[in-house]
Amino acid sequence: MCLGIPAQIVRIDDAERMLATAEVGGVRRQVNIICIVDDNHPVEACVGDWVLLHVGFAMSRIDEAEAEATLRILTELGEMTP
Amino acid sequence: MKTVTLSHGGGGKAMKDLIGAVFVSAFDNPLLATLDDQARVPIGVLAQHGDRLAFTTDSFVVDPLEFPGGDIGKLAVCGTINDLAVGGAVPLYLSCAAIIEEGLPFDMLGRMARSMAAAARGAGVQIVTGDTKVVQRGACDKLFLTTTGIGVIRADVMLGTQYVRPGDAVLVNGVLGDHGAAILAARGDLALDAPIDSDCAALHGLVETLLAAAPNTRFMRDATRGGVATVLNEIALAARCGIELNETAVPLREAVKGFCEILGLDPLYLANEGRLVAVVPPDEVQRALAAMRQHPLGTGACRIGQIVERRPGQVVMHTVLGGQRIVDMLVGDQLPRIC
Amino acid sequence: MKYIDEFRDRDKAAVLLRAIEGVADEIRPEKPLQIMEVCGGHTHAIFRYGIEAMLPDAVELVHGPGCPVCVLPLGRVDDCIAIATQPGTILATFGDAMRVPGSRGSLMQAKAHGADIRMVYSPTDALEIARKNPEREVVFFGLGFETTMPSTALTVLEAERDRITNFSVFCNHITIVPTLKAILDSPDLRIDGFVGPGHVSMVIGMAPYDFIARQYRRPLVVSGFEPLDLLQSVLMVLRQIADGRAEIENQYARVVASGGNAAAQRAIDAVYEPREHFEWRGLGSIDESGVRFRDAYASFDAERRFAVPGVRVTDPAACQCGAVLKGTLKPHQCKVFGTSCTPEMPMGALMVSSEGACAAYYRYATKAT
Numbered sequence: 001m002c003l004g005i006p007a008q009i010v011r012i013d014d015a016e017r018m019l020a021t022a023e024v025g026g027v028r029r030q031v032n033i034i035c036i037v038d039d040n041h042p043v044e045a046c047v048g049d050w051v052l053l054h055v056g057f058a059m060s061r062i063d064e065a066e067a068e069a070t071l072r073i074l075t076e077l078g079e080m081t082p
Numbered sequence: 083m084k085t086v087t088l089s090h091g092g093g094g095k096a097m098k099d100l101i102g103a104v105f106v107s108a109f110d111n112p113l114l115a116t117l118d119d120q121a122r123v124p125i126g127v128l129a130q131h132g133d134r135l136a137f138t139t140d141s142f143v144v145d146p147l148e149f150p151g152g153d154i155g156k157l158a159v160c161g162t163i164n165d166l167a168v169g170g171a172v173p174l175y176l177s178c179a180a181i182i183e184e185g186l187p188f189d190m191l192g193r194m195a196r197s198m199a200a201a202a203r204g205a206g207v208q209i210v211t212g213d214t215k216v217v218q219r220g221a222c223d224k225l226f227l228t229t230t231g232i233g234v235i236r237a238d239v240m241l242g243t244q245y246v247r248p249g250d251a252v253l254v255n256g257v258l259g260d261h262g263a264a265i266l267a268a269r270g271d272l273a274l275d276a277p278i279d280s281d282c283a284a285l286h287g288l289v290e291t292l293l294a295a296a297p298n299t300r301f302m303r304d305a306t307r308g309g310v311a312t313v314l315n316e317i318a319l320a321a322r323c324g325i326e327l328n329e330t331a332v333p334l335r336e337a338v339k340g341f342c343e344i345l346g347l348d349p350l351y352l353a354n355e356g357r358l359v360a361v362v363p364p365d366e367v368q369r370a371l372a373a374m375r376q377h378p379l380g381t382g383a384c385r386i387g388q389i390v391e392r393r394p395g396q397v398v399m400h401t402v403l404g405g406q407r408i409v410d411m412l413v414g415d416q417l418p419r420i421c
Numbered sequence: 422m423k424y425i426d427e428f429r430d431r432d433k434a435a436v437l438l439r440a441i442e443g444v445a446d447e448i449r450p451e452k453p454l455q456i457m458e459v460c461g462g463h464t465h466a467i468f469r470y471g472i473e474a475m476l477p478d479a480v481e482l483v484h485g486p487g488c489p490v491c492v493l494p495l496g497r498v499d500d501c502i503a504i505a506t507q508p509g510t511i512l513a514t515f516g517d518a519m520r521v522p523g524s525r526g527s528l529m530q531a532k533a534h535g536a537d538i539r540m541v542y543s544p545t546d547a548l549e550i551a552r553k554n555p556e557r558e559v560v561f562f563g564l565g566f567e568t569t570m571p572s573t574a575l576t577v578l579e580a581e582r583d584r585i586t587n588f589s590v591f592c593n594h595i596t597i598v599p600t601l602k603a604i605l606d607s608p609d610l611r612i613d614g615f616v617g618p619g620h621v622s623m624v625i626g627m628a629p630y631d632f633i634a635r636q637y638r639r640p641l642v643v644s645g646f647e648p649l650d651l652l653q654s655v656l657m658v659l660r661q662i663a664d665g666r667a668e669i670e671n672q673y674a675r676v677v678a679s680g681g682n683a684a685a686q687r688a689i690d691a692v693y694e695p696r697e698h699f700e701w702r703g704l705g706s707i708d709e710s711g712v713r714f715r716d717a718y719a720s721f722d723a724e725r726r727f728a729v730p731g732v733r734v735t736d737p738a739a740c741q742c743g744a745v746l747k748g749t750l751k752p753h754q755c756k757v758f759g760t761s762c763t764p765e766m767p768m769g770a771l772m773v774s775s776e777g778a779c780a781a782y783y784r785y786a787t788k789a790t
Contacts, residue, residue, distance in 0.1 A: 024343060027277070054420070054620060069674070074433045339422060407469060
C-alpha cells in the first residue's frame with residue numbers, strides 16, 4: 001500500500017467536490033485533492049502542483065526545494081567521497 | 083439495430099446471407115468466392131516461394147473488441163501472419179473461423195470483417211476459407227476469431243533456437259508494451275486516460291528486410307502475451323543459454339512508463355502485437371539495426387541485451403542502478419497493484 | 422519522469438554505495454548489521470533494482486511485515502469471499518488481493534467460479550460502480566496501512582454525502598506502530614535500525630515513531646521509494662549507528678511533512694476507531710493494530726451488513742510466513758520455499774503478493790547467491 005507516484009495537477013474538474021485531473025508522462029486520471037487543499041492553498045492554486053498520487057488521491061504536495069536539497073546532498077557527497 | 087441471431091448459425095439461408103454479406107464481400111478473392119468446403123492451391127504455386135510449408139493457428143479473444151490502434155479483426159490477421167513471419171515464411175493464405183455471440187450487432191461484425199480484409203490486403207495475404215458459428219448469449223464473449231495461416235519458407239532460411247550462441251545480440255524493433263497498455267486502458271475500469279495505441283502490425287515485410295541484411299539471424303519470435311520477458315525466458319530455456327538484459331536499453335514510450343508506474347506494472351510483461359525479438363550474430367548487428375530502422379515498423383529498433391553462457395535458462399537484467407535482478411517467467415496475469 | 426528519474430541515477434547510487442561501505446568500515450561490526458525495512462513497497466524496490474546484493478556484507482536488510490496483503494489471515498480472505506459470493510453482490514478490490522489464498526481458494530478462483538469480483542485502482546472507482554448499479558450491493562475490500570486509510574475514509578464520507586445506500590467497505594486496515602512495537606519486543610530479533618515507511622509517514626507524520634528512539638534506542642529513517650532514497654536512508658541509519666545516536670530522521674522530506682497530512686488524519690479520526698485486537702497472519706493477534714468503522718458509519722461497514730463466517734483459520738502447518746514476516750527467517754530459509762510454495766502454487770501470502778519478500782526473492786534474487 002505504498003505505491004505512490006509523483007504526478008502534476010493539470011486542471012481543476014470540480015472545485016466543490018475537490019476533483020482535478022493529474023498527469024504522469026501523458027497519462028491522465030481524475031484525482032481527489034482534498035488532502036492538499038487548505039486555507040493557504042485553495043483549490044485553484046493546485047493547478048501546476050506536483051503531488052504524490054496514491055489510489056486516486058493527491059496525498060501530499062511535493063516540495064521542490066526539498067527535492068533539490070536531497071539531490072544536492074547527493075551531488076556534494078559525490079564530490080567528497082573518494 | 084440488426085443483430086446476429088442463432089438462426090444465422092443454423093446452416094440455412096440466414097447463415098448463407100450472413101457469410102455472403104459480411105465475410106465474402108469483405109475478403110473478396112477468387113479462392114474464397116467458389117465457396118467450396120476447402121480452398122485449393124496448386125502445390126507448384128507454393129513451391130515457387132520456397133521448400134518448406136509453414137503452418138500456424140491462433141485464436142483471438144480480446145475485450146474490448148475495438149481499441150485504440152486496432153481491433154480483434156486486425157489482431158487476428160496480423161497475429162497469425164507474425165507467427166509465420168518469425169519463422170522466415172512468406173505468409174500466403176489465412177482461414178478465418180468466427181464464433182459469434184447471439185446479439186452481436188451486425189454493424190460490429192461487418193466492421194471486424196472489413197478490418198480483417200484491410201489487414202490482409204495490406205499484407206498481401208488472402209483469407210480463402212472459413213467457418214461461422216453462432217452461440218447463445220453468454221456462451222462466448224461477443225466474438226472469438228481463430229485464424230490459421232499458411233506460408234512458405236525459402237530454402238536458404240535457417241532459424242531455430244539451436245543456432246543461438248553466446249555472444250549473439252538480442253534485438254527488438256521498437257518500444258515495448260504499447261498493446262498491453264492500450265488494452266488495459268481501453269477496458270475503462272482503471273479510469274486512466276492514456277494516449278497509447280496498440281502496436282498491432284504485420285511484421286513479414288520487416289522480417290524480410292532484416293533477413294536480407296542479416297542472413298545469419300539465429301532466431302526470431304513475436305512478443306505477444308506475457309511480453310518480451312516471456313519470449314526471452316523461452317529462448318533461454320530452449321537454447322540452454324543465459325540472457326543478459328540492459329535496463330537502460332529497453333525502449334519504452336513515455337506514456338507506457340507513466341502508465342506502468344501508476345499501476346505498479348512491469349512493461350517487460352505487457353503484451354505486444356507488432357514487436358519481434360531477434361537473436362543476431364555479433365558481426366551482423368549493425369547491418370540488422372540499420373536495415374530495420376529504414377523500415378516503418380522498425381524505426382525504433384535497438385539492441386536490448388545479449389546471449390551469454392552464464393546461468394543457462396535464466397534471464398538477468400542489469401538494472402538502471404547498476405544492480406542485477408532475475409527477469410522470471412510470468413505466473414498468471416500481471417495485475418495492477420497498490421502496494 | 423520528474424521526481425522519479427533523478428532518484429534512479431546510477432552515478433549517485435555508486436556514490437552512496439561507496440559512502441555506505443565507508444561507514445560500515447568505520448563501524449566494523451562483529452556480526453552483520455540488521456536493518457529492517459518495514460514497508461512492502463521498499464521490499465519491492467530493493468529487489469527490483471538489485472540493491473541488496475550491492476550493499477557490503479556488513480549490512481543486511483531484513484524484510485519486515487509492512488505488507489498488508491501478506492499479513493491478511495486466511496479467515497479474513499474467506500470472509501471476503503463469503504461476502505463476494507452473496508447473490509447480487511459486486512466485490513471491488515485492489516489487484517494485490519486477488520491471488521491471496523484463503524482456506525478454500527482465492528478471490529481470483531472465486532471469480533472464476535462466477536462471483537462478481539472486479540479490480541479497481543481506487544476506492545472512488547468502487548463507489549462509482551455502486552452509483553452505476555443501484556440495484557446491486559457493492560462492497561470495497563479496504564486494505565492497507567495508514568497510507569490507504571484516508572482514501573477509504575474519504576470515499577465513505579463521499580458516499581454519505583451523496584446518500585449512496587448500496588456501498589460498504591470490508592475494512593482490513595491496520596496500523597504500523599503496534600507492528601513495530603511487536604517487532605521490537607520480539608525476543609528472537611535483533612534489529613539495529615529501521616528504514617521507515619515513507620507513505621505511511623506522509624499521512625501520520627514523524628511523531629508516532631518517537632518511542633522507537635526514546636524507549637528502544639534504535640534509529641529510524643523515514644525513506645522514499647526510489648533507489649537513491651533507499652540507499653540514502655541506509656546510509657543515514659548507519660551514520661547514526663556509527664555516531665551512537667538513536668533518532669527519527671526524515672529522508673523523504675520532499676513528500677513527508679513532520680506533522681503528516683492534516684486532512685487525511687481528520688478523515689481517519691472521523692470514520693474509524695481502533696479495534697481491540699486484530700489478527701495478523703504469522704504474527705498472531707496484535708492489540709490496537711486494526712481499525713473498524715465508528716457506529717456512525719455502521720451502514721457502510723460490510724461486517725455489519727453481511728453475515729460473515731468470522732472463523733479463525735490457522736495457517737498450514739508447513740507455512741513459515743510468520744517467521745519470515747518478523748525477519749527471523751530469510752525467504753530461502755523457509756522449508757517450503759520454492760518446493761511446496763511457489764508463485765504458481767502459493768501456500769502463503771508472502772509468495773503471492775508482489776511485494777511479499779518470498780515472491781520478490783523467488784522472482785528477482787539472482788540464484789547464484
